[in-house]
Amino acid sequence: MNPLHVKAIARKEFYHLIRDFRSLYLAFIMPLLLIFMFGYALSLDVDNVRTVIVDQDKTALSRDFIRKLNASAYFEIIRHLDDSRAAVRYLDQGVTTMVIVIPPGWTQDLTADRETSVQILLDGSDPNFAGLSRGYITAFVEAYNRDRLLSFLNRKGRETIEPPVDGRIRVWFNEDLDSRNFIVPGIIAIIIMIVGAMLTSLVIAREYENGTMETIRSLPIGGGEFLLGKAIPYFLIALTDVLVAVFMGQVLFGVVMKSSFWLMVLASAVYISVALCLGLLISIATKSQLVANQMAILITFLPSLLLSDFVFPVGNMPKIFQILTHVIPATYFIDILNGIYLRSLGFAHLWPSYVILVGMLIILGNIGFAMLKREGM
């Protein structure tokens, strides 16, 4: 391998990039946009569930119940209605996702120490949202019940009883339960796939489409040199993107790494190389920019978004997809990121993922090399 040849190819590719200002611009703006979107605007957490109240009892006690509900950070009462049918219309239109109906005679039952109920209608279309809302409202009612039990015991003149079990729930790894803390690191993996695989999937296909592949073939350049030269500019861009993303996550959104920065850089470098290899492979195989682009979305971007334990847990998937996740590079990279960002794990714990990524890199690199050879390089 001649470094001069590599340099020449890299320089040529770099000119292509610079000349196509938009590609360059998008290669840098897109990651910023993504980090900004996920850091600032997108969250899977739920607070202020928009609630419609139908109070058919209208007593001091029911109003007290509603007041407490509204005071909680999880609920926001947007309407008071008298008719539960009108409330259903709000549910149909999607204006609200929760309707709470306090039945008539509620207070009477309670003061007579009879069990009573509140009816809660929940829009279940979004299961994540509905599951969280259901959790919040049942917890709220249970807490309300606990207070009532204590005051009941006081009334009966008995010393207060402590609840037999006091559950002390501690959350690990993401103490304030902020979805940002796992999404922002995950975004780094997505950015790498966009810049690494999707941009590079076009670069060799372009040579074929423009007919310049013939020229390159006639040059005294080896397949390895060609691949390396094509990859280097994109490697540098992707690495810069990663560093910018890490920096923004930390400074703007307080998403901080719990273990070593260099471990993260190492993992990124390996993963970027894997992504570049994939992109170039697709490019050689398809020889058409449009198809390459589709393939890149289908086999690099989507899997790393969907099958990598990023937002959608692998445990919920059918067995065949669970098996599939093992051959997806993003799975291992996300595992490393998760370890570094949330679990403060070191290399001692994470090395298997590194080894697998390096193994994938070697395999993909060799396949690319072989394919180019068959093409006559």
Added chain:
Amino acid sequence: MNWLRVRELVRKEFIQLFRDKKNRPLLVIAPFVQLLVFGYVLSTDVRDVRVAVLDHSRTRESRMLVDAFDANKTFRIISYPRHAGELEKLLLRRKVDIAVKIDPDFSKRIRRGDSSPIQILADGSMSNMAAVRIAYASLVLDRFNQHMIRELYGQRLDYGRIDARVRTWYNPNLDSRNFFVPGIVAVLIMILSLLLTSMAIIREKEAGTIEQLIVTPLRPIELILGKIIPYIIITQTLMIIVIAFAIVWFSIPLKGSFFLLVAAACLFLLSTLGTGLFISTISATQQQAMMTVFFFILPFFMFSGFVFPIASMPTAIQWLTYLNPLRYFLVIIRGVFLKGVGFEVLWPQFLALLVLGIIVFTSAVKRFRKRLD
């Protein structure tokens, strides 16, 4: 306007599209693969929560607590580690989602009438799911407490308890698939129509054949129509097939009117085709167009409520989502699929799609014509 010329252009476009063998998988297979993968994979259901229990007490009471967890169908106890180090390792390695630690004097304290602390460690890394798991765990504890109080004090505590009767509508089993699959149909339509229209024109530009088209007697509006009609036909056909597939394969209930969906898709296509046209005016190469399409798709996708609830966004962003056509289309498609609501409920969304579509489409056409002249 000469419809004959438009028809010929449409025919040329179809021939060009299907003659290229490489386009066929893109048009036919890709949407199905995406639907299948999305349908199976997108799920934030909380079930099968993996639990590890470290029981230092090993008494009747502690076993009752463990049984309470085991009996709940959300939880699955998969490991009984022997010491705290092992328990923590399980959490660190992501082998379990929740770890329960019971102290040696657990029963003694309960029988004394004291409160006995137990530690529940939850893996919070996926915060949304962790929050639901924690809520379920506290529910188990609350029920256990009520049971124990009754047993300890040997009397019925009729204190006027409030029973929260939660009824979940539209998607009673909180099945993620019912939520995501209809949304995927919308997203697929968006991606296909945006990508195909922008690429169709860029291809001519790149190949230089756009010059030939311009010198033909085709008028700009005919050119636009000829370039757009094929993709309206293709996306609508695909939508119908994909919806049928979703209903049959994933048994997603379609509670409302199918016709309403087709109508909504037409309005939605106004916006996406307009955007595709616009992209083709600002890009010179396919690579540029692809990047720009992606640039549009991402915010459309993210700020539509497809995965991330709009209600959880900052208020300013929530206002911005009103400019997103996908937002309205999702409300319609989910409303029709899951809620079975009709036009009388969904008309604001239809109106919004119409207005947005007309604005986007006419300005794109204007810009495109200027470019041609």
